[in-house]
Amino acid sequence: MAWKATGVAWAAFAPGTKRSVNIDGGTYLLVHLGTSACALDGVCTHEGGILSDGTLEGDGVICPEHAAKFSVRTGEVLADPDGVTPPAGVAQPLSVYRTRVVDGMVEVDLG
Numbered sequence: 001m002a003w004k005a006t007g008v009a010w011a012a013f014a015p016g017t018k019r020s021v022n023i024d025g026g027t028y029l030l031v032h033l034g035t036s037a038c039a040l041d042g043v044c045t046h047e048g049g050i051l052s053d054g055t056l057e058g059d060g061v062i063c064p065e066h067a068a069k070f071s072v073r074t075g076e077v078l079a080d081p082d083g084v085t086p087p088a089g090v091a092q093p094l095s096v097y098r099t100r101v102v103d104g105m106v107e108v109d110l111g
């Protein structure tokens with residue numbers, strides 16, 4: 001277990017919004033969904049789109065490059081590029097990470 005600071009203050013992280021955070025050279029996406037923060041890889045597994053530039057839709061984030069859609073809760077591919085459903089394995093799932101709030105700041109468990 002390796003909890004890492006994100007620099008994101010929970011009180012300033014509005015529900016339904018997302019942030020890109022860089023930790024130890026990696027890019028991660030934080031999403032305030034419901035009453036908790038979801039954390040997942042911030043770079044699309046298709047061709048490297050930056051998911052923080054994408055669009056949140058329900059429990060998913062849509063890549064800004066070719067519109068693959070990923071679950072922000074599980075990292076599962078909900079749609080392949082060009083919004084193709086059901087997905088056929090063109091895009092691969094994203095890794096997801098546990099989050100917690102300590103002293104008002106969001107932390108991510110990078111394992």
Ligand code: FES
Nearest residue numbers: 044046047063066
């Ligand atoms: S780079 Fe994300 S769908 Fe192509």
